[in-house]
Structure formats: C-alpha cells, structure tokens
Amino acid sequence: MSSASARRDAASRASGHRKGPQRPDLRAVREGLPGPERALVAEYERHLALERGLSPHTVRAYVGDVVSLLGFLTAAEDGDRGLADLDIGLLRAWLAGQRADGAGRTTLARRAAAARTFTAWAHRQGALTADPGGRLAAPRAHRTLPGVLRADQADELMQAAAMGAEQRDPVALRDRALVELLYASGIRVSELCGLDVGAVDFGRRVVSVIGKGDKERTVPFGVPAAEALTTWLDAGRPELAGPKSEQALFLGVRGSRLDPRAARRVVHEAVAAVPGALDMGPHGLRHSAATHLLEGGADLRSVQELLGHATLATTQLYTHVTVDRLKAIHDRAHPRA
Structure with a gap:
C-alpha cells in the first residue's frame, strides 16, 4: 500500500468513515502524516503545553482536532495536498464531513475553534501565507447543563456514603x-x-486547588466533609499508602494517586444507590453544588470564584437551571399555573 493510500485509510477511520463503533485512531493518522506536517504538529503541541500552559487534556483535544484536519487535508483522492493548500473551502469541507458523520453542534464548535487557533498560530510561524481560519464559522454550541440532584437526593447520597464507611474499610x-x-x-x-x-x-476548612491554566484558588468546605476527610486521613489512607503514594490526598487501591477515571466510577456507583436520581459523575456533583448554592441565596460572583470559572457568563448558566426548576415547581404546585 502506498503512503498516500495509507494516509487516506487512516484519515478515513479518523473522520468517521469506518465500519463498527470503533474510536477514531488519531495516533495512526498522526503517524501517517507527511514529515513536514507531522513535525508541525509536534511543534504546535509544545507551543500549547509550554508556551500557553494548557492542561494535558486540553492539549490532547486541540492536537487531536488538528491531526484530524491535516489527515483530511493530506488524504485527498485526487492527489496529496499539503498545509500550503489549506483554505476556507477545505476547512468548511472538513467540518461538513464531521457533521455528516454525526458530530453535534458543541463538537463542531470546538473543532472549528481548534482549527482557528491552529491556523492563526501557523500563520504567525510562517507555515501559512494567510490565515484561512479567521473566516471559519461554526454552529453556536448549545450551552446546556446536565441534570442535577435535588437537595434531598444529595443528602441521601451523603448518608449512603456514610453508611458504607461504617465498617471502616479504607x-x-x-x-x-x-x-x-x-x-x-x-x-x-x-x-x-x-x-x-x-x-x-x-x-479554616478550605482546600487550595490548582485549576485550569495552573491558577490556584481557595475553596471552602463544610463540617461533614471535614469529618469525612479526617477519618479518611486517620484510618483509611494509612492502610492504602505505599511507596507510590507520595503526598497525594486520595489514593487508589494500589497506593498510587487516585486516577480521575476511578473517581468517576466511585461517583456513578454512589449516585446509582439513590432512588430516582439521574445517573451522573463528578461533574454532575459540581453542577448540583453550584445550583444548590444559588438556590440558597449565594451571589453569582461568589459561585464563579468557587467554581474557578474564567468568566461570569459560564456561571450564569446555572441561573437558567434554577429558573427552569422554579417554573416546573410553579406549574405543578400553583392552582392557577
């Protein structure tokens, strides 16, 4: 198989033209890129991680979108194209292909943003004579939030977790x-x-958190959380701690720092024990906490600071949730609703 054919095959798999529910093999697409494009991706990855200080998760997402774009670009049926051929028509064709493969509005908006960021950087680096991404538009993402726990369901969740800990299992x-x-x-x-x-x-019952962009913030927690943390540190953590533990607060069963995937499983399983609760992970608890704070009278600025949102507009989404819930309650309870 020729290198061009290999690239077309890998890019086809990455863009969704594949049989079965396989995940896109972006690693294969990246390895199949021509040398100059592959080197540019590596340089861009270093730029995102070292110069912009983005989180590893964000870097992976941006680089993955760029690899998908370059894979599409260099796998043309009518002859190979290079980065120099990238224009607004090809950018739109790439997004159209993503849409045809079932990508939603939010995903398309993110990928368009990733493409714009990349082409602007490539233009500054001299890899592109012009910046075609400046003219690229995408559907506005739906700014919606998943369901949240009711306050009574959150209380049931904490009670169930406390009951599970009564046997003092670490x-x-x-x-x-x-x-x-x-x-x-x-x-x-x-x-x-x-x-x-x-x-x-x-x-002071606060925890120092390193958030997005390596920004540190101080977040308060209540008495129940303090009691649970104290018990964990006194009776649970020493049982799991080992050479790999270092100073990590939460540990996995083998003594190393707890992986986010394991933490998500813990939350999903805990919420599943609450009758009538929606299935949710840690982000659902985050949404629930913000919603309950606002329903309890907290102001938006305080909630923004607590959540570590860069802009108030993100925090304002939670007011929509609380208003919608109030409307639903009104419709059910008011005699003249």
Missing part, C-alpha cells in the same frame, strides 16, 4: 470523603485527584 472511607468533598466544594474531578494532603487546611 476504600469506603476514601469514597465517602471523595463524594463529600466534591459536593461540598464543587471542584473538578481533575482538581480533586491532583490534591496533596497539605492542600487541606482543617483550621
């Missing part, structure tokens, strides 16, 4: 502390798994 003690802290603080699961023991200040 994993159960960890899971209780994990669920309590996620709901009490509204922090992200990546932030939670990145915490060290020293980040927790029990005297």
Whole structure:
C-alpha cells in the first residue's frame, strides 16, 4: 500500500468513515502524516503545553482536532495536498464531513475553534501565507447543563456514603470523603485527584486547588466533609499508602494517586444507590453544588470564584437551571399555573 493510500485509510477511520463503533485512531493518522506536517504538529503541541500552559487534556483535544484536519487535508483522492493548500473551502469541507458523520453542534464548535487557533498560530510561524481560519464559522454550541440532584437526593447520597464507611474499610472511607468533598466544594474531578494532603487546611476548612491554566484558588468546605476527610486521613489512607503514594490526598487501591477515571466510577456507583436520581459523575456533583448554592441565596460572583470559572457568563448558566426548576415547581404546585 502506498503512503498516500495509507494516509487516506487512516484519515478515513479518523473522520468517521469506518465500519463498527470503533474510536477514531488519531495516533495512526498522526503517524501517517507527511514529515513536514507531522513535525508541525509536534511543534504546535509544545507551543500549547509550554508556551500557553494548557492542561494535558486540553492539549490532547486541540492536537487531536488538528491531526484530524491535516489527515483530511493530506488524504485527498485526487492527489496529496499539503498545509500550503489549506483554505476556507477545505476547512468548511472538513467540518461538513464531521457533521455528516454525526458530530453535534458543541463538537463542531470546538473543532472549528481548534482549527482557528491552529491556523492563526501557523500563520504567525510562517507555515501559512494567510490565515484561512479567521473566516471559519461554526454552529453556536448549545450551552446546556446536565441534570442535577435535588437537595434531598444529595443528602441521601451523603448518608449512603456514610453508611458504607461504617465498617471502616479504607476504600469506603476514601469514597465517602471523595463524594463529600466534591459536593461540598464543587471542584473538578481533575482538581480533586491532583490534591496533596497539605492542600487541606482543617483550621479554616478550605482546600487550595490548582485549576485550569495552573491558577490556584481557595475553596471552602463544610463540617461533614471535614469529618469525612479526617477519618479518611486517620484510618483509611494509612492502610492504602505505599511507596507510590507520595503526598497525594486520595489514593487508589494500589497506593498510587487516585486516577480521575476511578473517581468517576466511585461517583456513578454512589449516585446509582439513590432512588430516582439521574445517573451522573463528578461533574454532575459540581453542577448540583453550584445550583444548590444559588438556590440558597449565594451571589453569582461568589459561585464563579468557587467554581474557578474564567468568566461570569459560564456561571450564569446555572441561573437558567434554577429558573427552569422554579417554573416546573410553579406549574405543578400553583392552582392557577
């Protein structure tokens, strides 16, 4: 098989033209890119990670979108194209192919943003004579939030976690502390798994969190979370700790720092034990915490600071949730609704 044919095959798999529910093999697409494009991707990846300081997750997402774009570009049936051939028509054709493969509005908006960021950078680097991404538009993403727990369901969740920890099993003690802290603080699961023991200040009942863009913020937590954390540190963590533990606050069963995927499983399983609760992971607890704070009278600025949102507009989404819930309650309860 020729190199061009190999690239077409890999790019086809990455863009969705494949049989079965396989995930796009972007690694194969990247390895199949021509040398100059592959080197440019590596340079762009370093730029995102080192110069812009983006999180590994964000870097992977941006680089994956760029690899998909370049794979599409260099796998043309009518002859290979290079980066120099990239124009607004090809950018739109790439997005159209993504849409035909079932990508939603939110995904298309993210990929368009990734393409614009890349072409602007490539133009500054001299790899493109013009920036075609500046003219690229995409459907506005739907800014929606998943369902949240009711306050009584959140209370049931915490009670169930506490009951599970009564046997003093170290994993159960960890899971209780994990669920309590996620709901009490509204922090992200990546932030939670990145915490060290020293980040927790029990005297002031706050935790120091490193969020997106390596920005540090101080987040408060309540008495129940403090009690769960204390029990975990006194009776649970020492049972799991080992040479790989270092200073990590939450540990996996083998003693290393808890992986976010394991934390998500813990939350999904815990929420599943609450009758009538929607299935959700750590992000659902984050949404629930923000919604309950606003329903309890907290102001938007305070919630923005607690959640670590860069803009108030993101936090304002939660007001839509609370208003919608109030309308639903009004419709059900008011005699003249």
